[in-house]
Amino acid sequence: MISVMGKEYGDKKAVLFAPYDIEELELMIPYMRTMQTSLPEVNVILRSRSFCENIWKSAYVEEKLKTLESSKNFFIDDSWQIRPQSYLDSFLLVCGKTTSRYSFPFLSLSPALVLFAKEKVLDEELGKCLESLTPEEFIQIVKTFQKEHQQWAKSIARYREDNLYHFGKASEYLAKYLLRNLFKVDFIKEVAVSLKT
Secondary structure: EEEEOOOOOOOEEEEEEOOOOHHHHHHHHHHHHHHHHHHHOOOEEEEOOOOOOOOHOOOHHHHHHHHOOOOOOOEEEOOOOOOOOHHHHHHEEOOOOOHHHHHHHHHHHEEEEEEEOOOOOOOOEEEEEEOOOHHHHHHHHHHHHHHHHHHHHHHHHHHHHHOOOOOOHHHHHHHHHHHHHHHOOOHHHHHHHHHHH
16 A cells, blocks of 8 residues: 555556557567566556557457467556556556656556657656667566655655646636636626525
């Protein structure tokens, strides 16, 4: 159990892989295979994009995933929106071009490992960017992230608190902004008047 800013979070025992396209999937498969054998106690969750791209449903992809799917610690999240449980269970997001690299740390209080990045595309307080790794180097990095998860969670929570405005209340603030600036409605006055009548 991890305690961050007065909230308790369950133990995280998964790594979430989120390839943006088939090319990234092909590059991530050796890492997933190595994880299954070197870290069998860690679940591997693959974020599939089959909901929006038919190539993910092809025989080619099915063949590529066949060896991974035979393992008990391999799961596919192919929902339209990523399942909240995938975020809650994962102590690390492994990705490339996907924009989830920005949202995952804030929502899960876990870092992102951005692979295949020729330049820094993520703040160092939210994870790491690496251009290439051997599968063995990858395992060492995963072990380090897993061991340091509590420190990452606390650091990301502080970063989120200091840098994200209206976190968890964006819809409320947006609605008030639109009413006030677009429709010229004073929300507090209007609500108070309507409650009195």
